[in-house]
Amino acid sequence: MISFPALVGVLFLCFCLLQVVPADPAMIIAGPDAKAETIAAIRLELGLDRPIPVQFFEYILRVAKGDLGRSIISNKSVAEELAHTVGPTVELMIGGLLLAIPIGITLGTLAAVKRGSIVDRLIMAVSVAGVSMPIFFIGLLLIQYVGFKWDLLPFTGRTGPVWDGGLPSLILPCLTLGAVLIGPIARLTRTAVLEVLGADFVRTARAKGLRESTVVMGHALRNALIPVVTLIGLQAAFLLGGAVVTETMFSWPGVGRLAVGAIISSDFPTAQGAIMILALAFLSINLIVDVLYVYLDPRMQRS
Amino acid sequence: MAYKKTLTLAAGLLATGIAGAAQAQTLRIMQYIDAPHFDVQRTTWGPGGSIGNMTQSTLVAMDWDGKKALPYLAKSWDISPDGRTYTFKLRDDVTFCSGKKFTADDVVYSFNRLKSPEIKGPFAWRAGDIKGLRAIDPYTVAYELNEPYSDLLLQLTMFSANIVNKETVEALGKDYGTKGIDGTGPWCLVSWQPRTETIMRRNEAYKWGPSMFSNPGPVKFERLSIKIMPEDSARVAAMLSGQFDFTASFPSAFIPQAKASPILNVEKIDSNFQMLYYGYKITRPMVSDVRVREAMNIAINRAQIVTGVLLGNADASVTYTSPTSLDYDPKTATIIKEDVGRAIKLLDEAGWKLGSDGIREKDGVKLAPKVYVTGGGNSVKVGEAIQGFLRKVGIDWRIQVWDSTIAPVKMAEQDYEIWSVTVPYLSAGDLMSLYFDSTNIPSPNRMNWKDAETDKWLGLAKAALNPGDKALNFGLVQEKVTREHLWMPVANINLYVVTNKKLKNARGHPMYAIGFYKGLDFTP
Numbered sequence: 001m002i003s004f005p006a007l008v009g010v011l012f013l014c015f016c017l018l019q020v021v022p023a024d025p026a027m028i029i030a031g032p033d034a035k036a037e038t039i040a041a042i043r044l045e046l047g048l049d050r051p052i053p054v055q056f057f058e059y060i061l062r063v064a065k066g067d068l069g070r071s072i073i074s075n076k077s078v079a080e081e082l083a084h085t086v087g088p089t090v091e092l093m094i095g096g097l098l099l100a101i102p103i104g105i106t107l108g109t110l111a112a113v114k115r116g117s118i119v120d121r122l123i124m125a126v127s128v129a130g131v132s133m134p135i136f137f138i139g140l141l142l143i144q145y146v147g148f149k150w151d152l153l154p155f156t157g158r159t160g161p162v163w164d165g166g167l168p169s170l171i172l173p174c175l176t177l178g179a180v181l182i183g184p185i186a187r188l189t190r191t192a193v194l195e196v197l198g199a200d201f202v203r204t205a206r207a208k209g210l211r212e213s214t215v216v217m218g219h220a221l222r223n224a225l226i227p228v229v230t231l232i233g234l235q236a237a238f239l240l241g242g243a244v245v246t247e248t249m250f251s252w253p254g255v256g257r258l259a260v261g262a263i264i265s266s267d268f269p270t271a272q273g274a275i276m277i278l279a280l281a282f283l284s285i286n287l288i289v290d291v292l293y294v295y296l297d298p299r300m301q302r303s
Numbered sequence: 304m305a306y307k308k309t310l311t312l313a314a315g316l317l318a319t320g321i322a323g324a325a326q327a328q329t330l331r332i333m334q335y336i337d338a339p340h341f342d343v344q345r346t347t348w349g350p351g352g353s354i355g356n357m358t359q360s361t362l363v364a365m366d367w368d369g370k371k372a373l374p375y376l377a378k379s380w381d382i383s384p385d386g387r388t389y390t391f392k393l394r395d396d397v398t399f400c401s402g403k404k405f406t407a408d409d410v411v412y413s414f415n416r417l418k419s420p421e422i423k424g425p426f427a428w429r430a431g432d433i434k435g436l437r438a439i440d441p442y443t444v445a446y447e448l449n450e451p452y453s454d455l456l457l458q459l460t461m462f463s464a465n466i467v468n469k470e471t472v473e474a475l476g477k478d479y480g481t482k483g484i485d486g487t488g489p490w491c492l493v494s495w496q497p498r499t500e501t502i503m504r505r506n507e508a509y510k511w512g513p514s515m516f517s518n519p520g521p522v523k524f525e526r527l528s529i530k531i532m533p534e535d536s537a538r539v540a541a542m543l544s545g546q547f548d549f550t551a552s553f554p555s556a557f558i559p560q561a562k563a564s565p566i567l568n569v570e571k572i573d574s575n576f577q578m579l580y581y582g583y584k585i586t587r588p589m590v591s592d593v594r595v596r597e598a599m600n601i602a603i604n605r606a607q608i609v610t611g612v613l614l615g616n617a618d619a620s621v622t623y624t625s626p627t628s629l630d631y632d633p634k635t636a637t638i639i640k641e642d643v644g645r646a647i648k649l650l651d652e653a654g655w656k657l658g659s660d661g662i663r664e665k666d667g668v669k670l671a672p673k674v675y676v677t678g679g680g681n682s683v684k685v686g687e688a689i690q691g692f693l694r695k696v697g698i699d700w701r702i703q704v705w706d707s708t709i710a711p712v713k714m715a716e717q718d719y720e721i722w723s724v725t726v727p728y729l730s731a732g733d734l735m736s737l738y739f740d741s742t743n744i745p746s747p748n749r750m751n752w753k754d755a756e757t758d759k760w761l762g763l764a765k766a767a768l769n770p771g772d773k774a775l776n777f778g779l780v781q782e783k784v785t786r787e788h789l790w791m792p793v794a795n796i797n798l799y800v801v802t803n804k805k806l807k808n809a810r811g812h813p814m815y816a817i818g819f820y821k822g823l824d825f826t827p
Contacts, residue, residue: 024711024712024715027711027712027715036745036746038423038425039715041420041423042423045423070477071339073339073340074339074340074481074497075340075477075478075480075481076340076478076481076497081497084496084497140536143534143536143537143540144536144540147540147544148540148543148544151544155537155540155541156333156530156532156537156541156546156547157499157500157530157531157532158499248533248534249534249537250534250537251499251530251531251532251533251534251537253496253497253498253499257498257533258498261498264707265339
């Protein structure tokens with residue numbers, strides 16, 4: 001329930017911020033050498049001469065009716081623009097998570113089980129490197145080596161949906177996006193599993209003669225996952241920010257690139273639409289995380 | 304089982320072969336930015352203009368030298384003795400991609416639309432002060448002007464003068480240029496995925512290419528794909544790995560790598576006209592004295608800036624226009640002579656004395672002009688180099704970098720002594736008329752240069768009925784504004800087109816720094 005006011009709040013803040021920035025889309029449309037009367041005529045036509053509260057109120061009314069307006073730069077319908085970009089971003093996010101979560105949890109668990117060994121140290125070193133490296137640097141490395149020098153995977157944009165031959169073009173962007181998540185997940189999983197491995201119920205499980213793999217996977221890991229899921233939830237939402245960079249690097253036609261392009265060109269309706277979608281995604285991810293808590297720890301439901 | 308495996312393998316090989324053949328027939332172009340729409344009459348942006356030139360045609364075409372207008376949709380023309388009426392004889396064998404026959408009505412409609420208040424065409428001025436257009440017969444158009452316009456033919460080569468199909472424009476309404484376009488160009492639009500890819504197909508009927516091409520049409524590729532790649536390093540890697548055939552968006556810092564590549568050709572377009580300059584707002588006291596402006600203009604070392612900052616990807620310039628541009632006045636080449644000693648003398652004469660901090664001052668005011676530049680371009684790093692040179696003579700440029708989103712607004716406020724822009728232009732006359740005409744104050748005449756003599760010469764040049772008079776008067780303007788040191792010209796920025804060696808007969812075109820023009824001779 002709290003999501004709705006949060007969404008309106010986000011929209012209002014974005015609207016105000018876009019207005020505060022001293023950018024004038026009419027000047028951008030008219031070009032650097034346009035005459036003053038041309039700029040004034042364009043401002044009038046776009047309705048940019050009206051008071052800001054009026055513009056915002058009208059915008060909210062339109063959104064409530066499902067009309068996100070038209071881009072003031074291209075004149076395209078914003079809803080249509082978003083419809084084309086949401087799919088690729090969702091693809092990228094899911095792909096990134098699908099790569100990062102199993103790899104991160106596996107590495108973290110392995111490091112915990114092999115605590116103090118060379119494997120543990122190696123995994124932690126890789127995790128620290130992953131956490132420390134900015135996303136664009138990881139992307140550059142992947143483009144330079146995996147894409148260009150070794151010619152293993154495409155890096156020049158989306159070639160289509162996953163089910164229609166687009167899978168190879170998805171791998172490098174997903175690896176880039178997922179790489180920033182692997183480190184934190186692995187580190188937290190290691191800590192959480194180590195903590196649980198010393199608990200009484202684990203000792204009981206071992207005393208019952210269960211195999212070590214069953215003890216770790218069946219008993220320790222499930223209980224260790226609660227903080228990991230919290231982290232994944234938080235990080236997944238922040239992945240939206242990473243998606244903006246990844247989409248630009250890999251020419252990926254997603255919402256992030258749309259938002260950046262719209263903000264650069266002061267295309268207010270498109271920027272608002274893209275930000276609304278990103279805010280919705282953020283809120284949805286948080287909701288999913290809340291539901292997952294309850295599944296993993298039924299005590300949460302009772303509390 | 305073995306039979307099945309063989310069959311599968313054969314099918315796979317066949318499919319690969321078919322895909323390979325299809326790819327060979329697709330011309331693969333890469334750009335760093337996409338067009339917001341394809342309505343050429345509503346844009347000043349090169350990417351939109353580029354698509355316009357592919358899918359549409361103009362009455363006249365710009366030759367490779369960037370100076371000459373060649374017959375295109377108009378096969379010939381007459382100019383009335385008073386220079387006010389151009390009568391164009393049109394080709395009668397031209398059709399739009401939709402199959403509709405091209406006639407004089409389309410020409411009349413296109414220019415009426417360009418000049419209409421609803422469109423607010425930002426480049427409408429390029430078409431001259433139109434009195435009216437008349438279709439004398441289906442293949443003859445009278446183009447009437449209120450006053451003569453000697454640069455008209457050259458201006459009509461611009462993308463804003465492309466001919467549109469009235470039926471498509473009216474049918475699509477506000478969606479024209481985003482959901483469809485129809486033109487008489489060598490390519491027809493198939494699909495557009497904004498910020499991702501534009502696909503075109505060959506216009507099979509096209510056979511009216513201008514004489515600058517050896518192939519009048521149709522183009523030799525079946526399809527054309529334009530992919531958008533915003534990231535510099537990804538564009539470099541993509542070209543070096545042979546994933547594209549043509550780009551005019553290769554990052555200039557990596558041109559040496561492209562030249563060293565065994566699979567790429569690099570062509571520098573000599574007649575590309577793109578000037579990086581810093582302009583003085585002469586109504587501001589700090590730069591109102593011509594001696595101060597001249598001192599700044601001669602205290603810098605352009606050759607070092609070009610080598611060290613622009614990595615050799617530009618030609619140092621002491622003139623406002625390129626020596627290869629139409630109506631360039633060679634006399635201007637000797638006006639700005641770099642000489643630090645003379646710069647110091649001029650500043651002393653102007654009353655700006657060195658202060659204790661090494662910066663000059665007069666009447667308690669430091670010689671520290673505010674310089675506005677747009678972030679992301681060459682103006683910032685070149686400005687910083689100039690700042691270094693000028694500090695040696697006691698001038699402290701205070702550079703203010705504005706993000707490209709807000710730069711237009713800040714530039715319009717004109718709260719600066721100096722600003723910088725890199726401007727593409729068609730000819731010396733084009734640049735002079737746009738920037739130094741007093742009717743264009745405050746923008747684009749940001750110098751606020753108001754001079755009766757300049758206005759008179761510009762008027763005479765525009766109204767000239769022969770090329771000699773035009774060049775003479777535009778030359779006088781160039782001389783005067785150069786002697787007044789209204790700009791600090793720094794460099795002509797180079798335009799490179801990078802092509803895959805598999806692509807034969809590829810050639811870059813100088814128009815408005817776009818690079819690609821029709822592609823009629825491009826051969827797989």
